[in-house]
Amino acid sequence: MIYTGSIAENLIPEKTIGETVQQLLNTDIGGFSLGNILAAVVIFLVCLVLIKLCLKFTRRALEKTRLDDAIKRIIVSVERAVLWVTAAIVILGQLNISTTSLVALVSVAGLALSLSLQNTLSNVFAGVTLLMTRPFAVGDFIESGTTSGTVTRMGLFYVTLLTADRKEIHVPNSDISASRLTNYTAEPRRRVDLNFGLEYSCDAEAVRSALLAAAKEDGRVLDDPEPVVVLSAYLASSVQYTLRAWASTGDYWDVYYALNESSRRHLEDAGLSLAFDRIDVRIVEK
Helix, strand or coil: CCCCCHHHHHHHHHHHHHHHHHHHHEEECCCCCHHHHHHHHHHHHHHHHHHHHHHHHHHHHCCCCCCCCHHHHHHHHHHHHHHHHHHHHHHHHCCCCCHHHHHHHHHHHHHHHHHHHHHHHHHHHHHHHHHHCCCCCCCCCEEEECCEEEEEEEEEEEEECCCCCCCEEEEHHHHHHHHEEEEEECCEEEEEEEEEECCCCCEEEEEEEHHHHHHHHCCCCCCCCEEEEEEECCCCEEEEEEEEEEEEEEHHHHHHHHHHHHHHHHHHHHCCCECCCCCCCCCCCC
C-alpha cells in the first residue's frame, strides 16, 4: 500500500483530529473547561492592550485642556476603574460565571461605602467643583467663614491656608463650598478702611485734613481713586471718622498698619484727641 502526504495525515483521519482538539478543549480544570480558560486569557490580554491604549489616548486629550492636574487624575482613574470592571464582567461571562450576583454585590458594597464615607465623598465632590470653577487659585488671599489666609495648596479633600500669623490651616472643601467665600486677590486693588473715634469738640475739617495728610504721605496709597475721609457715625462718647484709601492688593496689610500709625501721629500733631469710652457718674445727695 502506498501512502501519500505525511504519515499523520494518512494514519489519523481529519475528523479524529478535530474530535481530539474538541476533547482537549472540553477538559475540566477546576470546574472550568480548558477552552473557556484559554478564551478568558485571550480576552484578558486583549482588554489589557485596549485599556492601555484608551488611557493613553485620554491622557493625551487631557494634556490639551486647561483642567487642573487633580481633575485629570480623577478622570483617568475613573476611566480605568470602569474599563476594568467591564473587562471583569466579560471575562466572568466567558467562564460561565453568573455576573448578576456580582453586580448586586458591587452595588451593595458601593452603597455601604458611600454611606460610610459620606463626609469624605462630600469633600471630594466639593474639591472637584472648586478645581473646575476656580473661584480662587494658589497664592490668593481668601476668607471663608471665619477663616482667612493665603492659599498654599488645593487638594481633593481640603484647601491649605497660611494665615497672617504664619499658621497653616486645612479647611475641608465642603466647608468652603457651603460658606460665603471672599477672594481679596481677585482684583489688583483693595480698599483700606480705618475708623477713628474723636472727641465731639474736634473740628471736622481739621480731622479730615490730618487723616488725608497721613494717606498722601504714604507712596503706596493710590491716587486713583483718591483717599477720602467721611464722618461715618455718632457714637456715645465720640464721633467716628473713616479714612478710605486704595492700595495694591499685595501692599494691603503693610498700608493698613502704616496708616494706623501715621494717622494717629498726624491727629496728635494737629492737637486732635482720640476719644475713649467713659461713663459720667453723678452722686445725688439726699
